[in-house]
Amino acid sequence: MTAPPLFRRIALIGFGLIGGSIARAARAQGLAGEIVVTARSAKTRARVTELGIADRVVDTNAEAASDADLVILCIPVGACGAVAQEIASHLRPDAIVSDVGSVKGAVVREMTPYLPTSVHFVPAHPVAGTEHSGPDSGFAELFINRWCILTPPDKTDIAAVDKLRAFWTAIGARVEIMTPQHHDLVLAITSHLPHLIAYTIVGTADELGEVTSSEVMKFSAGGFRDFTRIAASDPTMWRDVFLANKDAVLEMLGTFNEDLSKLTRAMRRGDGEALFEHFTRTRAIRRGIVEIGQDSAAPDFGRLQTGAKKP
Numbered sequence: 001m002t003a004p005p006l007f008r009r010i011a012l013i014g015f016g017l018i019g020g021s022i023a024r025a026a027r028a029q030g031l032a033g034e035i036v037v038t039a040r041s042a043k044t045r046a047r048v049t050e051l052g053i054a055d056r057v058v059d060t061n062a063e064a065a066s067d068a069d070l071v072i073l074c075i076p077v078g079a080c081g082a083v084a085q086e087i088a089s090h091l092r093p094d095a096i097v098s099d100v101g102s103v104k105g106a107v108v109r110e111m112t113p114y115l116p117t118s119v120h121f122v123p124a125h126p127v128a129g130t131e132h133s134g135p136d137s138g139f140a141e142l143f144i145n146r147w148c149i150l151t152p153p154d155k156t157d158i159a160a161v162d163k164l165r166a167f168w169t170a171i172g173a174r175v176e177i178m179t180p181q182h183h184d185l186v187l188a189i190t191s192h193l194p195h196l197i198a199y200t201i202v203g204t205a206d207e208l209g210e211v212t213s214s215e216v217m218k219f220s221a222g223g224f225r226d227f228t229r230i231a232a233s234d235p236t237m238w239r240d241v242f243l244a245n246k247d248a249v250l251e252m253l254g255t256f257n258e259d260l261s262k263l264t265r266a267m268r269r270g271d272g273e274a275l276f277e278h279f280t281r282t283r284a285i286r287r288g289i290v291e292i293g294q295d296s297a298a299p300d301f302g303r304l305q306t307g308a309k310k311p
């Protein structure tokens, strides 16, 4: 006899890279009796129907949420509060409600006031993605060997957290639990600041204009090409990330600017030793990550504290 699926009905609100990948992975692993999907635009809903990944495609967020035992918001972080308000009165009293937002503090602040106290709110962030978006961009293997960070509020029912952990584990992720504040600080340096830098450098190269533009394209084989991939990421998603995690990103940006000034000074002074020392240190960091087979994993940021400066 086969075991019953982990969830009787999973509702996915939003069907882009992440919603689409969850649907494909959950289906491949048989984790839901039924997968119900909704998306904001009729065009996306029609495409989801065409793809045949969902058991049911419905027109409204409320309809998707009703009677689901797991509801996952797969939408930009800036939209989570309004959608929580919209679905609140349609949720099963014992539903697990989650999200996949790249920022956790703001999402928790904006969703919590609307959610009935009987539902189990377990915010999540799969630290896996690509620069692509939309209903065709998802794939079932996206989460394999990637971290998924859960940030449940203190008094969350352990059984609900364990059930969501089992879900993410079943689709390949490694699960870690932390507070929303710690999450936002760690992700500010590992994900948000790198995106800000990529958006900046590609814009800067573009502003160099006609003089060099052909050369920018022609010689962008390595480093710059990697930046252009990151800078092609979805503008709505990243606008929301920078607005929602403003404080942590600004803090990291402050430290980054100090370090950039140090390297700039070393260059000006012709201080090759300082440059060599810095590049040797960063090379060792990369090699350490690759050696332990964790180039997809976050380094240990246990010592990262708000306001803390590097020694």
Ligand SMILES: NC(=O)c1ccc[n+]([C@@H]2O[C@H](COP(=O)([O-])OP(=O)(O)OC[C@H]3O[C@@H](n4cnc5c(N)ncnc54)[C@H](O)[C@@H]3O)[C@@H](O)[C@H]2O)c1
Pocket: 013, 014, 015, 016, 017, 018, 019, 039, 040, 041, 044, 074, 075, 076, 077, 079, 083, 100, 101, 102, 103, 125, 126, 127, 128, 129, 130, 131, 132, 133, 134, 135, 137, 234, 237, 241
């Ligand atoms: N792209 C990544 O690499 C990545 C990785 C991890 C987490 N995330 C997070 O996942 C979430 C979704 O990102 P994605 O990459 O799947 O985006 P996407 O653009 O591929 O899909 C977003 C979906 O949300 C819907 N949507 C947009 N605005 C909405 C609104 N105001 N109300 C309701 N629905 C709306 C869109 O129609 C679409 O179905 C974001 O919160 C993002 O921060 C993204």
Ligand SMILES: O=C(O)C(=O)C[C@]1(C(=O)O)C=C[C@@H](O)C=C1
Pocket: 101, 102, 126, 127, 128, 129, 130, 131, 190, 191, 192, 230, 233
């Ligand atoms: O690989 C990429 O394209 C990504 O940007 C993925 C990435 C990241 O920065 O690591 C982007 C945002 C998410 O919240 C999680 C993952």
